[in-house]
Amino acid sequence: MNGNDRIILAQGGGGAASAKLIEAEIVSRFGGGALDGLPDAASLPGGLVFSTDSFVISPRFFPGGNAGKLAVCGTVNDLLVSGGIPQYLSLALVLEEGFSRKELGEILDSVRQTADQERVRIVTGDTKVVPKGALDGIFINTAGIGVMRKEAELGRDRLRPGDRILVSGGIGDHGMAILAARHGIAGAGVSSDCGSVRAFADEIFRIAGGGVKLMRDPTRGGLGAVLTELLKGSPCGAELEEASIPVSEGTRTLCSMTGIDPLFVPCEGRIAAIVSPEFADDILAAWRRLPGGALAADIGTLNGDAEEIVLRGNWGGLRRMILPEGDPLPRIC
Numbered sequence: 001m002n003g004n005d006r007i008i009l010a011q012g013g014g015g016a017a018s019a020k021l022i023e024a025e026i027v028s029r030f031g032g033g034a035l036d037g038l039p040d041a042a043s044l045p046g047g048l049v050f051s052t053d054s055f056v057i058s059p060r061f062f063p064g065g066n067a068g069k070l071a072v073c074g075t076v077n078d079l080l081v082s083g084g085i086p087q088y089l090s091l092a093l094v095l096e097e098g099f100s101r102k103e104l105g106e107i108l109d110s111v112r113q114t115a116d117q118e119r120v121r122i123v124t125g126d127t128k129v130v131p132k133g134a135l136d137g138i139f140i141n142t143a144g145i146g147v148m149r150k151e152a153e154l155g156r157d158r159l160r161p162g163d164r165i166l167v168s169g170g171i172g173d174h175g176m177a178i179l180a181a182r183h184g185i186a187g188a189g190v191s192s193d194c195g196s197v198r199a200f201a202d203e204i205f206r207i208a209g210g211g212v213k214l215m216r217d218p219t220r221g222g223l224g225a226v227l228t229e230l231l232k233g234s235p236c237g238a239e240l241e242e243a244s245i246p247v248s249e250g251t252r253t254l255c256s257m258t259g260i261d262p263l264f265v266p267c268e269g270r271i272a273a274i275v276s277p278e279f280a281d282d283i284l285a286a287w288r289r290l291p292g293g294a295l296a297a298d299i300g301t302l303n304g305d306a307e308e309i310v311l312r313g314n315w316g317g318l319r320r321m322i323l324p325e326g327d328p329l330p331r332i333c
Contacts, residue, residue, distance in 0.1 A: 015221050015264070015324045019229075038229065040216060041082035043148060049084030051075055052143035058136060058331045060107065062181040064174075064192030067140060068110030070268060073196050074219070074333060075144040076118050080201040081215040081271055083152025086118060091125040092141040097132040107138065118196055120144070151209040158213045159236045163302040164280040166273045168200045168287050169193065170248040170295040171223050172255065172265030178332045180254065190250040193292060195269035200293065203286040204273060211276035218272050219333055221323070224263040226272050227309055228323050237305035240321070242313050246295035264324055266332050274302065 011021040022038065041051035053074045060067040072089065079086040091111065095104070115122055173193040180188035197217060204212055218226040223245070231238060247255070247262045255262045269292060275283060280298050287296035309321040 009330050010325055010327065012220075012327075012330065015225060015327050017325045018221070018327075019323075039082055040078035041084060041144075041146075043082070047148045049079050049082050049146040049148050050144070051078040051082070052141065053078060053333075055140040055142075055333055056136070056331050057178070057333055059178075059181050060103070060137065062192055062194075063177045063190065065194035065268075066107060066110050067138065068107035069114045070194050070333060071140040071142045072111055072114040072118065072120070073194055073268060075142040076120060077197050077217045077269070079144050079146040080197050081217050083149050083154050083205075083215075084146030085149060086120045086144055086146040086198075088145045089115060089120050089122045090141075090143040091122050093125070093127045094135060094139040094141075095127065095129045096135050096137050097129055099137050104138065107140075114196075118198065149205055151205050152212070153210040154212065154214055156214065156230070156234045159231075159234050159274060159302060160213075161236060161302050161304045162277055163213055163236070163274050164277050164298055165227070165238060165240070165300040165302070166271075166275060166280060166283060166287075166296070166298055167218075167223065167246060168197065168271040168273075168296050169267075169269070169292050170246045170251065171218065171267055171270060172251045172262035173248055174219075174268040175222070175265035175329045175332050176251045176254045176262075179258070179260075179329055185254070188250060188254055190248070190254060193267055193269035195292065197269060197271050199290050200271050200287055203290070204271070204275070204283050207282050207286060208275055208279035211279045213274040213276070215271055215273045218267045218270055220266055221327065222262070222264040222266050223272055224261075224309075224321055225323060228321075230272075230274065231307050231309065233307075235304065235306050236302040237308035237310070238300050238302050239318075240300035240309065240311045242311045244297050244299045246297045246299075248295065258328075260328050263321070264327075265329065268333065277301075
């Protein structure tokens, strides 16, 4: 038996190992149709948008949120960046025997509060309890249904050299907040960006409409993994300006301390978007007026180098962006 016969932790982290597993085991069996391109949400007949996600985060409570808030925002955001307007959610719980009823109540209160804020209704669900030791406390699955915005025209086939790459705020805050909470790093000063991107999605479509080419929320694998996914199968590549990639001071400090590249650290409340160049400045101006959008930035341009992503450093040199095999921060969502 060799190492390829068993699942390893790195295959769940959103990096190259994860992509290879999905391609070999899932796309090979179920690819085609709505699964083409592995979107965050599927576009279905009748103008419906559908997404699902599972949440196994550790720790369950962290600066800026908890597992309940994350479970709602994670699925809502997948619908929003796919051009949808979220309306309904399912909620499924897998609980470990002995799990605290008090903690469960706090998590579910957060689910309800966040769903109310997002104007989505939880309409179905499921609860299972497994023996002690079979899992770590609580795992949550949410699935969401929304309706597609009339102005949304997202697709890789619409990408063109010269299109701009925008990000709606500082990257990596969620992953570094989880790292600090997990390892007891006091005074880190990093709070997760866990939250809805609804206001950012509303603004980008209001301003650019069909000028929005593609969007994702950079969760597992971070911004680097998302851009790799967006350009896969496209005739376009990208050149990123390293100095323009926004990183908060606290996240930058933690990344420097740990040697982790913020490009590959997850966010949970950001949008990465590719747009027609004539709309970029107006989108950024609008985003920067929103809570959490002060660091919104234009970070690069598409070019004709199919699928290749390069970074231009502070001194003008270019280096190829290479997606890590795994994830330095497993179980961040």
